Amino acid sequence: MMEENEMEMEQLLSMGFPDELAAQALAATGGKSTLKATEWILNHKSTPAAAATTTTTTSTPPPPPPPINNNPSPFQPKLDRFFHFHSKPSTTNNSSPPPPNAAPQQEQPQKSTNPISKRPKLLLSKNPLPQLQQNDKPHEPLAERMRPRTIDNVVGQDHLLGTNSLLRSAIQCNRLPSIVLWGPPGTGKTSIAKAIVNSCSSSSSCSYRFVSLSAVTSGVKDVRDAVEDARKLRISNSKRTVLFVDEVHRFNKSQQDSFLPVIEDGSIVFMGATTENPSFHLITPLLSRCRVLTLNPLKPHHVVVLLKRATDDLDKGLARSVGMRVDVNEEAVEFISANCDGDARVALNALEIAAISAAARVHGDQSKGVEGGTQGGNLMENEENGVCSLKAIVTLDYAKEALQSKHLAYDKDGDEHYNLISALHKSMRGSDADAAIYWLARMLEGGEQPLYIARRLIRFASEDVGLADPSALNQAVACYQACHFLGMPECNVILAQCVAYLALAPKSVSVYRAIEAAQKVVRESVGQNEGVPLHLRNAPTKLMKELGYAKDYIYPPDNPSATQSYLPPSLQGYKFLD
Numbered sequence: 001m002m003e004e005n006e007m008e009m010e011q012l013l014s015m016g017f018p019d020e021l022a023a024q025a026l027a028a029t030g031g032k033s034t035l036k037a038t039e040w041i042l043n044h045k046s047t048p049a050a051a052a053t054t055t056t057t058t059s060t061p062p063p064p065p066p067p068i069n070n071n072p073s074p075f076q077p078k079l080d081r082f083f084h085f086h087s088k089p090s091t092t093n094n095s096s097p098p099p100p101n102a103a104p105q106q107e108q109p110q111k112s113t114n115p116i117s118k119r120p121k122l123l124l125s126k127n128p129l130p131q132l133q134q135n136d137k138p139h140e141p142l143a144e145r146m147r148p149r150t151i152d153n154v155v156g157q158d159h160l161l162g163t164n165s166l167l168r169s170a171i172q173c174n175r176l177p178s179i180v181l182w183g184p185p186g187t188g189k190t191s192i193a194k195a196i197v198n199s200c201s202s203s204s205s206c207s208y209r210f211v212s213l214s215a216v217t218s219g220v221k222d223v224r225d226a227v228e229d230a231r232k233l234r235i236s237n238s239k240r241t242v243l244f245v246d247e248v249h250r251f252n253k254s255q256q257d258s259f260l261p262v263i264e265d266g267s268i269v270f271m272g273a274t275t276e277n278p279s280f281h282l283i284t285p286l287l288s289r290c291r292v293l294t295l296n297p298l299k300p301h302h303v304v305v306l307l308k309r310a311t312d313d314l315d316k317g318l319a320r321s322v323g324m325r326v327d328v329n330e331e332a333v334e335f336i337s338a339n340c341d342g343d344a345r346v347a348l349n350a351l352e353i354a355a356i357s358a359a360a361r362v363h364g365d366q367s368k369g370v371e372g373g374t375q376g377g378n379l380m381e382n383e384e385n386g387v388c389s390l391k392a393i394v395t396l397d398y399a400k401e402a403l404q405s406k407h408l409a410y411d412k413d414g415d416e417h418y419n420l421i422s423a424l425h426k427s428m429r430g431s432d433a434d435a436a437i438y439w440l441a442r443m444l445e446g447g448e449q450p451l452y453i454a455r456r457l458i459r460f461a462s463e464d465v466g467l468a469d470p471s472a473l474n475q476a477v478a479c480y481q482a483c484h485f486l487g488m489p490e491c492n493v494i495l496a497q498c499v500a501y502l503a504l505a506p507k508s509v510s511v512y513r514a515i516e517a518a519q520k521v522v523r524e525s526v527g528q529n530e531g532v533p534l535h536l537r538n539a540p541t542k543l544m545k546e547l548g549y550a551k552d553y554i555y556p557p558d559n560p561s562a563t564q565s566y567l568p569p570s571l572q573g574y575k576f577l578d
């Protein structure tokens with residue numbers, strides 16, 4: 001019995017109740033149920049006057065427990081979540097009735113002097129920031145919370161959101177077109193789509209309903225359901241629907257076909273977002289019904305505006321992420337903005353992680369009793385309530401730790417993959433070894449396979465160097481073999497040596513042009529693709545010789561000065577190699 005009472009006592013103490021109050025509750029309820037003891041504490045009047053009135057008519061040392069309220073106050077927390085078991089409430093009430101002068105049960109929240117009722121105030125006094133609202137998501141990332149509400153709040157993309165731009169004019173006329181937003185991650189595709197709808201709804205009497213789908217998790221059925229709801233809504237109150245499909249390039253051809261009739265008949269306004277080239281990943285009929293708008297990576301000064309906006313906003317910004325006020329050094333802001341490659345999501349995520357690290361340092365210093373300023377934050381005296389509130393300071397070190405390394409925009413199977421290899425090829429063709437080595441480094445740091453680069457160098461050795469330096473092909477083949485033997489990271493210098501050699505080598509495209517011209521002649525049947533002349537054919541049998549194969553052929557080593565034709569009669573005089 002003693003061990004059970006000690007266990008119940010430890011549970012009450014772990015919930016923050018004082019020793020004396022926990023002991024009284026266990027004594028009053030028999031000491032067997034932590035749940036009953038906690039309910040006794042929450043319903044017990046601990047004022048001296050109340051205690052005096054309850055002891056005048058009885059000689060029992062402990063006060064009787066009050067009856068369990070079947071309709072608890074909405075401010076009373078549900079107690080079952082504190083325990084690993086669930087106790088069934090007793091159907092009988094063994095407690096004595098309350099004295100005649102006791103206050104009614106419903107008035108208890110107003111007059112209660114429960115010692116634990118002030119505990120939340122102690123916690124809130126250290127954090128004077130606004131609390132989460134009922135509809136707020138407590139774990140919503142900073143980048144999601146800081147999305148602009150209207151197009152006036154969108155930073156960057158001035159070529160799309162300028163004064164006389166297509167989107168501005170469409171909003172003013174309340175005639176939103178179907179569009180496809182194409183750009184790298186973190187450039188504002190989703191934000192612009194939502195901001196367009198909000199701006200159009202606020203500036204006109206006819207509002208739009210925004211429906212968002214992701215091609216990663218949605219299918220044709222989800223699209224059909226959204227379209228059906230859009231048609232019903234338009235019939236009922238003439239409200240149009242904007243259907244936004246994120247990562248639309250992930251839909252296959254049949255799924256993209258499902259958009260065609262509803263875009264054409266005006267059932268929906270289609271807005272798609274994609275990071276891939278629409279020319280390669282979206283079907284032509286869909287592109288003909290939409291306007292493709294290209295988004296550019298954000299400039300560093302645009303990212304600076306977003307980071308400072310997140311720092312200054314106490315309702316949705318960094319302060320809400322860490323539970324305290326946050327200051328960010330200029331060096332940290334400049335570092336993040338310069339190393340996020342124009343990706344606002346990467347920048348805001350890095351800033352949030354840096355702020356969390358700084359806030360953790362502040363809490364650690366506070367628990368150790370450190371006073372005054374620290375590396376990650378400091379304490380400020382609050383004049384209103386006399387308690388210390390906390391402030392975290394994000395320094396350059398926190399920013400570097402959060403970002404880890406420079407973010408490289410590179411997709412081994414996407415558009416940037418082909419852009420970089422094209423830049424490498426053209427830099428070598430222009431004999432700019434410095435630029436060629438730079439683009440090589442970009443590809444290697446982005447995770448490109450070295451053998452892929454080596455294969456492209458072999459092609460370049462024949463296509464662009466060719467007969468001007470025939471040994472270039474040997475260099476490229478040797479580079480491929482060395483990369484195959486070593487692998488990364490050791491083969492990086494081998495690739496750089498071959499790139500530099502090819503960039504500095506003399507160039508000749510005569511072979512490349514010759515084979516291109518010959519293939520064009522064959523494809524277009526300029527020479528009617530006639531048969532091989534008889535004197536050029538092989539004659540291994542007697543029958544072939546009788547048919548004239550190899551007749552009149554002149555063997556050049558025996559007669560070097562003799563001339564004979566090697567092209568078909570219809571192509572006599574054609575020149576392919578210049």
